[in-house]
Amino acid sequence: MQLKNESRHGMRNRVLPTHFDDSDDEYSPDDKKRLHALRCLSVVVGLVLFKWGRKIISRFLVLVTLFFTLIAVEIRAHRFVYVHWQELHSMAPIVEVERVCPKPAYETLTNAAIPPPPTPGKICITTLTDEKHRSTKQKLLGWRDYEGVMEMGWQNKQDYATKHGYFLFDGSDAVDGNRPPGWSKVKAAQKLMKMDNCSWVFWMDADTVIMDSDRRVEDFLPSDPTKHLVIAQDLNFTRYNSGSWLVRNSEWGHDFLDSWWDMTSFIRPVGMALSGDQDSMNALILERDVFSKNGGQGVSPPQCTFNSFTYMIPPWEQANAIANIKDQKYYM
Numbered sequence: 001m002q003l004k005n006e007s008r009h010g011m012r013n014r015v016l017p018t019h020f021d022d023s024d025d026e027y028s029p030d031d032k033k034r035l036h037a038l039r040c041l042s043v044v045v046g047l048v049l050f051k052w053g054r055k056i057i058s059r060f061l062v063l064v065t066l067f068f069t070l071i072a073v074e075i076r077a078h079r080f081v082y083v084h085w086q087e088l089h090s091m092a093p094i095v096e097v098e099r100v101c102p103k104p105a106y107e108t109l110t111n112a113a114i115p116p117p118p119t120p121g122k123i124c125i126t127t128l129t130d131e132k133h134r135s136t137k138q139k140l141l142g143w144r145d146y147e148g149v150m151e152m153g154w155q156n157k158q159d160y161a162t163k164h165g166y167f168l169f170d171g172s173d174a175v176d177g178n179r180p181p182g183w184s185k186v187k188a189a190q191k192l193m194k195m196d197n198c199s200w201v202f203w204m205d206a207d208t209v210i211m212d213s214d215r216r217v218e219d220f221l222p223s224d225p226t227k228h229l230v231i232a233q234d235l236n237f238t239r240y241n242s243g244s245w246l247v248r249n250s251e252w253g254h255d256f257l258d259s260w261w262d263m264t265s266f267i268r269p270v271g272m273a274l275s276g277d278q279d280s281m282n283a284l285i286l287e288r289d290v291f292s293k294n295g296g297q298g299v300s301p302p303q304c305t306f307n308s309f310t311y312m313i314p315p316w317e318q319a320n321a322i323a324n325i326k327d328q329k330y331y332m
Contacts, residue, residue: 101304104220112223121199121249123217124192125161127153128171129206130181149206160210166217167198179267180275185242186261193249193257201253205243211308220306221246222299228252229290229298232307234278240285240300242278244307252297260284 109116129150150172161168171188175181185203192201202217220230230246233239247253266280285291290298301307 101308102302103305104299104301106227106299107223109218109221109223110216111219116223116225119199121197122165122167123200123202124167124169124195124198125157125202125204126169126171126185126188126192127157127204127206127208128175128181128184128188130172130175130184132172132175153206153209156209157204160213163213164216166202180270180277182242182275182277183261183267185277186257189247190254190257190261193247193254198249200246200248202246203242203244208244217246220301224299226295227297227299229256230301230306231298232301232303232305235309237303239278239282241303241307242281256284256288 103111107113109119127150131147131150150170154170158168160166169188169192171184171191174187174191175184176187185205189201189203192198200217200221222230228248228250231240231242232244234241247256260277260281263280263284266276266283268274268276285298288297290296291300303309
């Protein structure tokens with residue numbers, strides 16, 4: 001079942017449920033059987049290969065081959081279940097449920113008691129994918145496949161930018177092949193920060209769409225000139241999500257992005273489900289105490305309002321979800 005939120009304050013949602021809990025509890029019983037069957041098949045193939053191969057080459061080479069075979073099959077098995085899970089829920093009926101998301105708790109450009117002077121420059125939106133830069137290794141072992149995602153969500157972003165006079169930029173050329181593509185959001189934002197006519201840079205993951213085009217970005221921008229970062233919390237509400245955020249084109253903003261990019265110890269291997277960019281961003285936010293009540297440089301709008309997630313509900317949970325719709329902090 002898919003619940004369609006008729007929220008008056010929803011800023012954006014996800015085209016695909018890319019941020020979901022991939023534990024076994026999220027899989028249906030049939031999905032679990034498929035995953036375990038593929039795992040068993042990989043072990044059988046590995047044992048046969050070991051028994052046959054040791055007569056020809058050294059056991060060391062066979063073990064290395066077995067190791068990489070198991071990794072490849074495991075990744076492909078999870079991708080199979082992941083895609084199957086999406087297809088299953090794409091066929092689920094859509095149930096419309098009205099819910100009003102809360103407004104930001106801080107003063108914004110549109111609700112300040114004393115309106116601040118107009119900020120020179122435009123709001124610049126950017127997004128990207130690595131679709132044009134993926135290597136054969138990434139296509140074979142990559143957990144997520146974003147082929148066609150940019151095209152799917154681009155028109156939605158373009159219509160929104162045109163409606164409100166924002167600038168939309170495709171940052172795909174900024175992809176750094178030496179890191180997972182998630183890191184290149186920093187480079188795309190830095191490129192726009194060098195443009196004098198961009199007062200704020202709005203990063204949006206490629207798999208996002210604007211759900212309420214009447215809501216302007218200014219409805220989330222802080223009126224306080226000492227605030228330079230706008231970002232919502234992640235699903236677990238203990239960290240911040242790097243899927244959508246706004247950074248002011250300021251000295252603080254430039255330094256924040258530079259420091260984020262330099263946190264190389266967080267870089268994950270290319271092709272894995274997580275790239276490490278979000279972990280590094282959260283570490284930097286914690287290190288700098290960005291959300292300190294005394295002089296912090298960031299503000300965090302409600303997740304339901306600004307950076308909500310698509311949450312697909314299994315049929316056996318739909319009744320409880322509808323009964324407790326007011327308690328949900330994200331889109332469903």
